[in-house]
Amino acid sequence: MIKIVSAEFDPFAEAQSHQKKSALTGKYGATSLFIGTMRDFNQGDKVQGMTLEHYPGMTEKQLAMVVADAEEKWSLLDSLVIHRVGDVFTDDVLVLVVIWSVHRGDAFDASRYIMEQLKSKVPFWKKEILTDDQHRWVVKNTDGYL
């Protein structure tokens, strides 16, 4: 399942609720849960908030393609991806990726793949609000493998 949300959410409650609704009982041996959170610093500056813009429609399409790619590459039982848009603040959850699989390798690898693909292909853009109220677009995501 893919969700784009504009309000704060509890990633653990979302994962638990999705798991209860899925027909996973007795089948899954691994659950990986990745949570991306907003820091209060970036590129040497203090950041007090951000606005996350996206391209409604294309965002969901691209995310669905990324998840479908992951399902082709690894053996997955289920997945949940939630991404925040709109105004966000320090410690807010920006993204949640949960993967359920029979074995841990598939869950770990698919989770990493989905995050890296999301960061390079899915049309979201961050505009930071610095502590002096200056606004600044994030120009490029950092390489997740550095």
Place this chain on the structure above:
Amino acid sequence: MSIKVRYFASLKESLGRDSDNLEFEQTISVAEVWARAVPAKEMPVNILAAVNMQYVGLDQQVADEDEVAFFPPVTGG
């Protein structure tokens, strides 16, 4: 033919608008769409383009009623 052109994020801000509607007689490429919609500004080198919400190259031809989008590199997650 008639298409909608959309702009996002810093590009939208620098252009001061989020969309344009273009009318033209013959099929044109995505690069030509930019040239007609934004004649005063050279296309940024790192720009990404999509037609009907799928990534495309700048030489992709557009068809009637397509939605063409231009935006900077994505920074989600």
